[in-house]
């Protein structure tokens with residue numbers, strides 16, 4: 385056993401997942417003009433977010449969420465926490481926000497762990513690394529989000545393993561992940577100090593069954609089987625302006 389072999393991590397954009405519920409009773413009771421004004425406010429915000437993305441100053445995406453846990457998720461990536469705060473405030477001032485409530489959100493920072501770095505190389509000079517730290521959210525049809533920890537039990541304490549043991553397990557994890565190239569795009573948000581779990585995992589897929597396949601396959605892999613602890617899973621479908629307009633048409 386070796387202690388204090390803390391890993392160097394690389395951080396990219398800060399991230400908020402803002403999960404919202406729609407107050408359908410209020411929405412249905414509003415006039416057609418009030419509803420359209422609310423949607424127009426939302427579309428104006430979305431245009432602004434697209435501008436940020438085009439200027440390489442962050443990325444955003446909107447998805448519906450199935451089940452009772454939420455109706456929508458707004459996922460934002462930005463260079464600073466201040467910008468994420470401004471987005472939250474602007475959203476809350478919009479007429480659209482008055483028809484929503486939020487009881488779950490997740491704050492993290494896009495993270496790469498340095499298990500795979502090349503000694504002597506400045507990782508942030510590597511365009512491949514930069515693309516992963518400052519990603520454009522892919523807007524694929526489906527999203528899956530869940531928070532997770534690595535276990536800290538006496539027998540199975542991830543943080544008491546040696547660097548070599550952890551590196552080996554992460555290599556096996558990465559091998560499984562590579563089989564899903566083109567099918568799953570993963571964004572790992574480090575959330576130690578930012579939110580209630582250690583990581584927020586966001587997966588994008590064209591086929592939602594790929595979420596089930598990769599997560600199930602990883603459950604048999606030692607790092608997940610022995611050390612993975614998981615929170616709530618949320619899954620949903622991509623929304624653009626047209627789909628939002630249809631969704632909210634009464």
Ligand code: VOV
Pocket residue numbers: 495496497498499500532534554557558560561562564565568569570572583585587598599602603608612
């Ligand atoms: C497309 C799928 C995919 C691929 C290719 C992939 C690869 C990799 C690599 C190469 C590395 C290590 C270097 C780095 O990049 O950080 C990681 C790192 C990580 N992963 Fe991963 N992962 C995937 C997918 C993937 C999934 C589905 C999950 C959830 C696990 C599950 O059981 O539900 C996950 C989790 C993580 C986490 C929490 C970390 C950080 C762990 C730490 O201790 O620091 N990940 N991951």
